[in-house]
Amino acid sequence: DAGITQSPRHKVTETGTPVTLRCHQTENHRYMYWYRQDPGHGLRLIHYSYGVKDTDKGEVSDGYSVSRSKTEDFLLTLESATSSQTSVYFCAITQWDRGLHGYTFGSGTRLTVV
Amino acid sequence: GEDVEQSLFLSVREGDSSVINCTYTDSSSTYLYWYKQEPGAGLQLLTYIFSNMDMKQDQRLTVLLNKKDKHLSLRIADTQTGDSAIYFCFGGLSFGAGTTVTVRA
Numbered sequence: 001d002a003g004i005t006q007s008p009r010h011k012v013t014e015t016g017t018p019v020t021l022r023c024h025q026t027e028n029h030r031y032m033y034w035y036r037q038d039p040g041h042g043l044r045l046i047h048y049s050y051g052v053k054d055t056d057k058g059e060v061s062d063g064y065s066v067s068r069s070k071t072e073d074f075l076l077t078l079e080s081a082t083s084s085q086t087s088v089y090f091c092a093i094t095q096w097d098r099g100l101h102g103y104t105f106g107s108g109t110r111l112t113v114v
Numbered sequence: 115g116e117d118v119e120q121s122l123f124l125s126v127r128e129g130d131s132s133v134i135n136c137t138y139t140d141s142s143s144t145y146l147y148w149y150k151q152e153p154g155a156g157l158q159l160l161t162y163i164f165s166n167m168d169m170k171q172d173q174r175l176t177v178l179l180n181k182k183d184k185h186l187s188l189r190i191a192d193t194q195t196g197d198s199a200i201y202f203c204f205g206g207l208s209f210g211a212g213t214t215v216t217v218r219a
Contacts (some may be wrong), residue, residue: 040122042202042209043157060206090156102147102204105156 005104023091032074036087121211132190136203143206
């Protein structure tokens with residue numbers, strides 16, 4: 001599983017509250033990603049990182065911010081959660097730089113905003 | 115952005131072949147991928163094909179690529195109950211919405 005751990009696995013929060021999801025990896029992967037999964041939409045890229053302090057926006061970045069202060073942790077923050085951000089969030093890594101194909105995903109965080 | 119389209123549902127009888135189809139718009143990707151998601155889990159890479167190939171076989175899995183029509187398919191031979199899952203096509207930039215495969219006895 002490329003040593004990817006997401007926390008928490010489940011969270012219920014109220015509209016307007018800040019929420020931070022954590023992705024932790026133990027294998028020194030350079031590239032990390034945050035996706036959200038919604039029925040009928042598949043997975044959509046929120047933000048990604050290509051190194052410490054190097055991040056960029058994905059397709060659905062509005063309402064989200066990220067930080068990567070060290071290689072092993074990639075944090076996704078919802079500054080003020082809204083009901084439309086109820087979703088399953090997946091962290092992923094890629095290993096293109098090691099000649100390996102495809103994404104490796106974490107187990108996901110199910111977030112419910114009430 | 116890239117559009118990747120898949121049919122949403124497929125029901126197949128155990129032992130039959132399953133065929134999952136995907137169309138994409140961006141033809142610049144060097145590789146195209148299929149992922150499998152089982153309930154409560156993240157996506158797992160199932161197989162991939164180099165864009166210069168038109169077919170790749172891996173045990174029960176056959177990937178067909180028609181680059182001219184931008185059509186990718188995944189065939190699962192002798193479908194088993196463990197093949198029940200959501201299958202995602204990844205066109206290099208975007209994921210499709212996923213095809214839910216249900217295997218019935």
